[in-house]
Amino acid sequence: MKSKERIPVGFITPLVLGTMMNPLNSTMLATALTTICQSFGRNISDGALLITPLYLTSTIGQPLMGRLADLYSPKKVNQLGFLLVLLAGITGTVAPTFDWLIVSRVLLGLGTSAAYPSAIALVNRRYAAAGEAVPGGVLGIIAVSGLGSMVLGPALGGLLSETFGWKGIFFINIPWVLVSLWLARALPDTPPAAPVSIRELPQKLDIVGILLFSGMLLNLLLLLLHHSFSPGGTLLLGMLLTLLILWERKQDSPFIDVRLFVQQPSLLLVYLSAMATSYVMYLMLFSLPQWMEHVKQISPARTGLLLLPMSLVSAVAGLLISRHNSLLVKNVAGVGCMIAACAALFFVHADIPIYLLTGITLLVGLSTGINPIANQAWLHEEAPAGRTGVSFGLYRTFGYIGAIVSGSQMKTLYQQGVTDNSFHTVVWFTTASCVLMVLLLLPSISRKKELSLR
Template identity: 35%
Template sequence: MSREGGSAGAQPNAEGRKPVTETVTPSPARRGRWAGPAPERAGFGGRFTTATSLGSVLNPVNSSIIAIALVAIGRSFGVGADATTWLVSALYVATAVGQPTAGRLADLFGPRRIYVAGSMLVGIGGLTGFLAQSLTVLVIARVIIGLGTSAAYPAAMAMVRRQSERLGTPAPGGVLSALAIAGWTSMAVGPPLGGLLIAIGGWRATLIVNVPLAAISLLCALLWLPADERRERGTSSRLRTFDPAGMVLFAVVLISLLVFLMDLTSPRWWLLGVSVVLLGVLIGWELRNPTPFLDVRMLATHRALTTTYLRYAVTMLVTYCFLYGWTMWLEQSAHFSSSATGLLMVPCFVVAAAGSALIARCGVWGPLLAGTVALTAASASLLLLHADSPLWLLVATSVLFGLQNGLNAVSNQSAMYRQAPASHTGSAAGLLRTFSYLGAIASASLISLTFGAQAEDHGLHHLALILTVGSAATILTVAFDRELRRKPTPAKLPDHGK
C-alpha cells in the first residue's frame, strides 16, 4: 500500500482495529489550496530549496541593512549613537533567544507552521517600524523582526530533516549549502540595498521593505513546502512539553551574558556573575524536567555537537572581527574611502558563495579541516598588513577570509545536521545560530579592546594574534574527531509511536 494514503486508508489489522499512525499525508483531492505539494512531489527540487532559503535571507538582511540607516534615524528622532545602537542590539538579542525557541516550536508543532508564522511576524514588524513615531516603538519593531526572522533557519533545517525521513533518502548537500549561501549573499546585499532604499524613500524604506520580502517568503512556503504531519497528541499536550520556565531562564541567562559581552572595555562583572548563577539554576531545572527546553543531557551526551557549537562561535568571532575590524582599519589607518573599502569586501563574499557551492557534496570532515586551517591562515595574514600594504595583499586577505567563510559555514552546518538527534533538529539548528551571535557580539568588544580609539597597525596585529590562537584551537577539534570521518547513516522514517 502507498504511504500517501495515510491512516484514512489503512486496513484493519488482525485484531480488527486500524493501526495508529501519526503521519498522515492527505490525498490530492483533500489537499487545500495552501497545503503545498505532496512530499513525494516536492522532493528536494528547486522550489523546495528556494522556499526554505528565502526565509533565511531575512535575518542577515535586517542585521546588515540597519547599519546604513543609523545616522538618519538618529537625526530623525534627535538622538545620538548611544541610543541608535539599541536598534542593532535589539535584533541581535531577539535573534539569539528566538532561534532556539523557534527551533523548539518547529520540532513540536511542525516546521512549516513556524516558518509561516515567522514570515507573518516579519511583515508585522516591518510595518510597525515604518509607522514608528518614536525610537522606543522602532526598537520594539526590531525585536518583532528579530523574533520573526529567527523562525526561518531552524524551521528550514527541520523541514529538510523531515523531508529526508519522508522520502527515505539523505538530504542533498546542495540543499544545505543553499541555506548557507543565502545567508552570506544577503549579508553582502544588505548595506548597498539599505543605501538604495534610503536614497529612494528615507530610512523608513529599510523597514517597510520587510513587508514584500515577508509576503514572498510566505507565499513560496504555502505553495512549495509540504504540509506538516498531523499529530496524535493535541495542541494542549504539546504545549505542556514546551517548558516555558526553561525558555525564560535560558533567555535571561543569554541576555545577561550578551549585555556583558557588549562592553568588555569597562566590564560589568556582576552581570557575568548573574549569568553563571542563573546558568546553574537553568541546568538544575532542565535536568529534572522530562521535556526540557534546553536538553542539557543531549549536549552532555552528544559532545561532538557541543564541540561544533563552540567551534562555530569561535569561527564567527573571527569572521565578524574581520568584517568590522578589518574594514575599520582600512578606513582609519590605510585611508581607504568607504566605497573602496566596500569594493575590497566583494572578493570575500564572492569566494564565500562559490566555496559554499563547490563543497556541497564533499562530505564534512575534509572541508571542515580545510576550513579551520584557512581560518587560521586568514587570521595570521592580518599580521602581515600595514598601512602601506600593496593592494594585491589586501585583495588576497579578502579572498582568504572568503574561502574560510564558504568552507566553515557549510561544513559546520552539515556537522550539526549530522550530530543532532533527528527529533531535535530545529532546536539544534537554532542553538547553532545562537552561538554564532555570541561570537558576533563578542567580536565588537574584542575590537574595542584591541583598537582603542583608533584602528591602527598595532591594534590590528594584536587582534590578529588573538584570532590566530583561537583559530588554531579549532583545527584540533576537527583533526582528532573520528565521528566526523564516518559516513552518514541512511535516513529512516521516524517511529512516532515510541
C-alpha cells in the same frame, strides 16, 4: 523524471525567501552601520547595539519557533514570522530614534527565526503526507539560499544605504515580505494530529527553561557590554547557568538538552569550535567594513562591492570542501586558512593598496567558507545516532552565542573610534580565538592517529 525528483517551485519559493531573511539582514548591516551611526550622531561602537539583538533573539527564537511549528501549524508559524519581519521593516523605516532601530532588530531576529524551522517542518509534512522521501534537492536549495543571501548582503547593504540612506536596509523587508506572504498562500496547512492545549503548552515548550536561558544570555550580553569586570554579574551568570543545567536535566522535552553532553562529551569540543568560528567570522565581517569606510574613506556601496568577491570565494570554498571525504583535511584546512587570514589582516593599514586589500579579503572569504562546513562535518561524525536534530540545534545555538560575543565586543574595541590600531586589536582577538580552535582540534587529531595505528 520521477516524481520525487521534481522541485515544486511554487512550494519552495516562499520557503527560500523566508530562509534568506536572517542572513541577509545580518550581513546588510555590515556595510550600512557607519551610515546609521553617523545619521544619529552615535559612536561607531554603538553599532554593537544593533548587531547583537538579532543574534540574541535568534538564539532563543529559532528553537522556540521550531517547537511551535511542531506543536501547531508550521504554515501559521511561517506566516507569523513574515508578519513580525514586516512590522520590523516598518518600525526601522520610520524609526525616529536609535532606540527604535534596536526594537526593529529585535523584531527582525524573532521574525526571521520562524523561517527555517517552519520551512523544514512544512517540507517534512508535505512529503510525509504523500508517502514520499524528501528530495535532497529541496533541502539543498533551502540550505544554499542562506549562503546565497550572505553573499548578497554586504553589497546590497552598501548599495541601499548609499542610494536610499540607511532606511533602505529596513524598507527592503516590506516588499520582500509582501511578495513572500502572497506566494505563501498556497502552502499546505497541515496541523498535527493531536493539537496541544493551552494548558499543556508551558510544559511542552519548557517555559522555565526558556526563561532561564534567556536570562542567562541577557546577563552575558550586559557583562560583555560593561566596560569593567562585574563580580555580581559574573556570579549571577554562574547561578543562572547552574539552574539551567539542573532544570533541563529533569525535563522530558528540554529547551536546551544538556544531557547530550553527558551522552557524548566530545560534542562540547565541536560546539566550542563552532562558537569560536562564529566569533571570528562575525568580528571580521563587522570590523573590516567599518575600517574600510572610516580609515580608507571608501563609500558604503564601494565597500559592499569590494567585499562581494570575498563572499563569492566563501561560497565556492564551502561548496568545494564539502565534497572532500576527509574530516581531518577539512578541519585542518579551515583552521589553517583562518590563521593565515588573521595574520594577513595585521598588514592592513591606511596606505594599503586596494588590490592588496582585495587579496586579503579573498583569504578571509576562503577561511569563512571552509570552517563552517568543516565544523558541520565534525558534528555529523560526533552526533549520537537518533539525536542528530537536537545536536544540530545546539550547534546553531553555540554559533549564535559566538556572534553575540563578537558583536558586543565591537562596542568595547571601537569605543575610541576606528583606527589602524583599534582594528589590529580586533585582529589580536580573532587570532587568539584561532589558537583556541587549534587546541580544540588536537584531541580529534590524536584520536585519528590512534585509530590509524590500530
